[in-house]
Each structure stands twice: as structure tokens, then as C-alpha cells.
Amino acid sequence: MLRAFWTAILLAGLAAPARAEIFLLDQGGSIEGELLNPHESPRKTYVIKTADGATVTLNRAQVKQVVRRRPNEEQYEQIRPRYPDTVEGQFALAEWCRQNNLPAQRRVHLERVIELDPNHVRARHGLGYSQVGGRWVTQKEAMKEQGLEWYKGRYRTRQEIELLEERQRQEAAEKEWMQKISRWESWLGTDKTAAAREALDSIRDPAAVKGLVQAMRSNPNPNVRLLFVAALGRIGTQEAQKALATFAIEDPVEEVRLSCLDILKVQKNPAAVDFFVGYLRHKDNRLVNRAGVALGQMGDPSAIGPLIDALITTHKYKIQTRPPGQTTSSFGVGPGGAPGPAGLSIGGGGPRIVTEHVQNRAVLDALSTLTGVNYGFDVRAWRAWYTAQRKREAAAFGAN
Template identity: 30%
Template sequence: MDQSAGKIQIRSLVGPVTVSAESIVRVEKRESPWAEYETQRAQSSDTADGNFDLAAWCDRRGLFAERKRHLQRTVELDADHEGARAALGFEKTDAGWILRKPNGGDGQKSGPRPTAAEGADDDERLAAAARVQWRRQIKGIKSIMLESPIAERVDEGQRKILSISDPLAIEPMSEVLVHGDGACRLLLVDALSKFPQDDATANLSLLFLLDREPAVVDRCARELARRKDPRVASQFRAALYVNNHDGVVARAARGLAVVEDKAAVGDLIQVLTVQRDKWVETPVVGLVGGMCRTFNRQTVASADGRRVSVPPVIAFGRGVLANVANVPQFRNVTVYRTEVLEALKALTGQNFGFDVEAWARWYQEQR
């Protein structure tokens, strides 16, 4: 921890963190990860296996720079150490150990060029390794900074997230931040908005369809409208037909209005209303004590010259001893989708309410 000009710089697993001295409530002194590392290093032997074991210890504690240094030392001591070579991204070929670069080019040694399939497999392996590293780093930023009660630390965490420019960070960033609070998810939208890649567009579309925070949904909507990617509209049209999920259908309808997809009008008309079997609460009036159920023998009498048999009717206490209970009943009901109607009005300038036939006639006349 270094202090100067009222600022304190703290060494953390995700890099140096600078905060004002005033924002620190208390200082608790304990052994840092790097002090533990120095102790562990002093107990390790400077052999290939000793450095490799120490690299694994560093990996478990998030000391990635130290991990890499000991893996490199392992290779210095044993050039054919398979575990260290693999961890550093090398691959053994007939020509020797080759370090594959992310762009598919050969590294330290020249050798036979890989086939297209081998090159694709290698790309996937390198991308997966990079995503693992990003996932660890972003988890650290989230837990140490974004979830901190100190505003300055939160601000620094946000800056670190927004400074990420590697497209391979999109998936781990989305996976980690989507489980945060509303502020975390708003930050995720802002970070994804900087990437033009399909990974970012897909995650923004899913956030728009599924997130529960209105501010997150609104920000996604603005970014998706700005992108003008016709594939977004096609996915929203597909989402209209998600069975038994009216929330997704409503959000998809709103999305189609946001991206101004007039080609979706026919689909929206089809899902404007839907018949569904549902349990509904139905009010049932009964008399306290269940008298109607207890005194239930038929009354036989003569009415207008005919013999009739009717159930008993209890009049005394009606309105006084009566009670209303909600009884669940399984019924076929019509679901009226307001968000779909709003989307239709926005896209067409028309308003036929929930009259599906009127909408269909108008739509047919326009074709």
C-alpha cells in the first residue's frame, strides 16, 4: 500500500487500485497474497517440478503474473516439460514445441502448417484459455470493486470494465456481470455497446428480452436500435412464438417496435390474443358453516299442479352469514396482449384494439 497526496494505491489481484485516504474507514493488517507467495517460494525448490508446483499454487490464488513466471522458469530448467509447455500455450509437433499465436500463425519454431480443421481447433483452444483468464479477472473486479461500499472503488471498477477491448472478454463479462445488481447490468450494457461483434449483439438481445430492470431494458433498446441489425428483428419475431411465456412475447413485441420492423406486423396480429387453459381464482359465495352442503336433501313439492324436486334454499342470514371464497378453477381463457397491441399501433399507425379479424382485414388490404 503506497500513500501520497491524499491518495492511497492498493495492490490487488486485479491490479493497482487507487482510492482517497478519506474514504478508508479502517485498515486491517494481515498477510497479503504476495507475502504468502514469498513464504511459499522460499519453501519451494528451484527445480522444474518445484517451479511447476509453485505455478499451480499461484493459479489457485489468482497470482497470474507469478504463475506465468514460474511456468517459464520450469521450461528453462526442463525444455520438454509437457505440463508447463501446455499451460504456456505450446503444442508438441514432429518439428518440436510450437507456440500457436491467436491469429493462427506459428510461433517460436517453424514446422508443418496445420490443416484448416487443426487450425480451427487450435483457435478454439486459445480462445477458451483467454476466456478463462478474463472470467477470473472480471470476477475479481466485480467482487473487489463493483460490490465495494466505497464509491471511488466502484468507479474504478467501472472504468476497468469499460476499458476492456478484447472481444474474447464478451462471453465471460456477460456471464459474470449478468448475475450482479442493476448497476452491474447497466455497466454490462455499456461495455457490450462498445463491441460490434455478434457476441455483443446476441447478449444485448437476450438482456433486452429477459432482464427484469426497466433501466437495463431501455438502454438495451437504444443500443439495438442504433445497430440496425436485421437479424435482431428476426430473433424477436421468433420469440413471439415462445409458448407459455407471455413476458417474453410482450418484450419481443416491444423490441420489434423499437427496431421498427414493419415486416413483423403479420406475426404480431397472429399473437395479439391467445387461448390458454389456466388456473384462475373464481369467487364463490357460500354460507358460513357450510349449511348449504349439510342441509342438502331435495325438497319435494307441488308447483302449478306439478310435482317438483328442488334443492333446499336458505334465505335467513343471507348477506350476514354469507362469505366469498376464491376457488381455483381450470378454465380456457383469452389472453389479451397489450404490448403486442402497442407494437402494432406504433408500426402501423392504426388501432383496431384486440379485434384480430379487423387487423387481419386491414393487413390483407395493404398487401
């Protein structure tokens, strides 16, 4: 019986069906058939011969779009009526669709096969079914039973989907805040300055942090940056505090840096102290000293040990030397772009790397503030004091 079906397919393939198009109408609906005036130019009408032999003429304005079928789609429409509505007939037509790259049509006929024979193995497999515990289930059903759902290209748990959706909402909110902050920033210095300040003063949403950080980095006016610092302080989240700690070190204007520290002192976040301690090891000596200022302001005794280690730091910098035979007395370029030590340079012919041990005044000031004592830059004396102090604290703790 299958051989008869395939013979029918071959005979259908020998026929040359007329090319059919689908004419989508401007008012809704469609007409399918062969276009009898394909070469008319400019196009004024569509003369269409339908499948039942009728001829329909449409004005150009009546047709919204012409969808031309591929040859295999046309051939499918020609041979489809020749297949009986049986298991064998529908499966044979599904196979023809598979071989001719018509997946949507193939699925229709495979679904009809399992309506007629629910246990047809090849049709079930073609539709993505597998047997689980004696039941036919699709991959989607099997995954759902495991608590997984198809989402953005793969199966995921409900918790993962909720996290992704929350992230999308967060990103959308952050983008909206960036646009608002940029708009209010542009109002400053215009007749809308008062409205801009009022809007910036009203910010409390954690989603605004990213927009405020972006504005802090791009605005050259320190007075405007102070408005953004105040907004970050009002938000008060971990992310906002991290931004304030960053600008307490990196902002070029001391007033802005100290304003960040004023807020962080009140909020007393240990993570900010750890952040500043990390900067004590920075290769830029300016930032080492700014970290010292910050730690002195924060007043956290856990910073005493790292501050002692940073009293004197070692930095490398580059100095330019004159060509052989020339002499010059000049300053090199020190850590962070600061002038290096003065000296006489003779000959050399190229840059030279110099190592310098730097005494960090701001670090010493922070130590004196936190401890109430001052051993200057005598690191050995500081360490001896600190060891003795910790032993006293341990003894007192044990006694209690």
C-alpha cells in the first residue's frame, strides 16, 4: 500500500502545477490563485485564476501584500488531496513533507496519525514524544514534571526564571533613571534649576544608583557632583555606599571626597573600611594617602594594622635621562605623576626606573587619630606598640 502512495507522489511530481500566490486583502481576508498578468507594469490590477477555475480582478489598492509560495509548497497543495485519511496515507504525506522541507505541514499530518493510532511510534518520535513510565510525553511535558520551563532558549527552573525577570525589571528601571537624571542634569544652570534640584533631592530609589554614578563620572562641575553625592547618601544601599567610597578616593576635588566621607562616617559600613584598606596597597601614592584620610575619618580601629604597614610604601617611577655626554639637574616623575626627587643625571641615553620609599603623612595622621599616640614613621616602634596593645586587649577579654 505504501508503494502505491509513493507512486502517486512521483506522478504528482511529474505534473507542473501552476504557480500560486496568496493575495492578502487590504480589508482583511485573502484570495489564493495564479496571477494571470504577472508582467503588468506599472501595476494597476491583479487578475487571479482561483483553484476552482474562476477569474477575479482586483484593483491594486485592494491588495495589501502578495505572498508567493515556494515550488514545494505549491506541489504540496497539488498532491495533498490524493492521500487518504488513514494512518498509512497521513504518515506517507508527513514523510513527503519532511523530505521537501515543510516542517509545519509535516507536523499537521503527524498529529493526524496519532489521532488515528495513538501508539504509532515513528509519528510520536517525529513529534518529539518519548515514553516515560508507559506514557507518551513531549519533552516539554517531561521537563515540566521535573519543574523546568522553556525560557529564553533553554529549560530553566522557576526560580531561575524569576531571577532573570527581576534582572530585566531592574535593568529597565535603571535605564529609566539614567534618562531622568540626565534630563534633570541638563536643566541645571537654566530657568529649570530649581525643578532640577527638587527632583534630584527626591531620589530614594536604589535603581537610580547606576545613573548617579554615571553622572558623577561625566560631570566636570564639583558643585553638581555634590548633588549626586547627597542623592547616593539618601539611598544608602550597599551599592550606593560602594559608589561613595569609590568617589571618596577617586574624585579629583577634596570637597567632594570629604562629603562622601561625611556620609560614610554616619552609615558605618565595615565594607567601606575594607575598601579603603585595599587602597593602602595602591601603586599611586596619592591614592594611598587619600585612603589614609578616609580611614582616619571612619574611626574604625580594625584599620590600625594595615595603616602601620602603609606608613612607608615603596613605589617605582620613570625618569628621563639625557643622551651620553649631556648633564642636567631635574625632577623625575614620581608616583601618581608627582615630581620625583631632584638629582644630577649624567648621560644614560633613555628612561630609567627609580625605586622610592615614600613616607605617607596622611597615613600617619590617621594612625595618630585612631590610637592617640604618635611614633612618627618608626614602623618598628608602631608594631611593638600594636603588639603590646593587642596582648593587653586579649588579657582583658580573658579576664572577663
